[in-house]
Amino acid sequence: xxxxxxxxxxxxxLGAGCAxxxxxxxxxxxxxxxxxxxxxxxxxxxxxxxxxxxGKAPYDxxxxxxxxxxxxxxxxxxxxxxxxxxxxxxxxxxxxxxxxPAKFKAAQETMFTEMNKFVAAARSSNEANAKAGIGDVxxxxxxxxxxxxxxxx
Ligand code: HEC
Numbered sequence: 784x785x786x787x788x789x790x791x792x793x794x795x796x797l798g799a800g801c802a803x804x805x806x807x808x809x810x811x812x813x814x815x816x817x818x819x820x821x822x823x824x825x826x827x828x829x830x831x832x833x834x835x836x837x838g839k840a841p842y843d844x845x846x847x848x849x850x851x852x853x854x855x856x857x858x859x860x861x862x863x864x865x866x867x868x869x870x871x872x873x874x875x876x877x878x879x880x881x882x883x884p885a886k887f888k889a890a891q892e893t894m895f896t897e898m899n900k901f902v903a904a905a906r907s908s909n910e911a912n913a914k915a916g917i918g919d920v921x922x923x924x925x926x927x928x929x930x931x932x933x934x935x936x
Contacts, residue, residue, distance in 0.1 A: 811869040815864065815869050815874050815876075819874065821857060821861040822861055824853075824860075829917070835914070847913055851901060854901075876933075879931055886930070890926060894920065894924065897916065900912070
């Protein structure tokens, strides 16, 4: 009896969930907040590795491997937040993103390619390649920022 009620509740909840996601319209302000949060998390896990790659901080293989794993997921999260419907919301995203979508996409692909190389090097504890990979990933981040992100005031 109890379990029947539970099942019924679950079915209702799942049904409600489906109906909700089918009609959900995420607000543009929320999309902008989320894509910026994703960008900040990318920075959180990449930037501490940069001094290691430059030999300015001791190389911490365990941290590099952990952060590489996080970044491999994080770098995929921001993109669906760059919806044309967000253009009215104040942010540092430049209009070129929507004027040149293929170029914006190519900048993402470049980063994915560099990240794949970095993750492989970090997983196989190849310190020299991982250090080079950190620099190449950062270059891919900045390559997009130079074209598609408004300079900080
Ligand atoms: C394909 C383009 C692209 C790539 C690649 C990219 N970014 Fe960004 N990034 C942007 C854009 C556009 C913004 C501005 C977003 C906004 O204001 O809505 C941004 C914003 C940021 C911000 C500022 C967030 C804030 O506080 O306002 C940080 C930090 C950041 N990116 C880090 C990174 C890092 C680290 C990488 C590489 C791992 C990266 N980004 C890769 C396009 C890119």
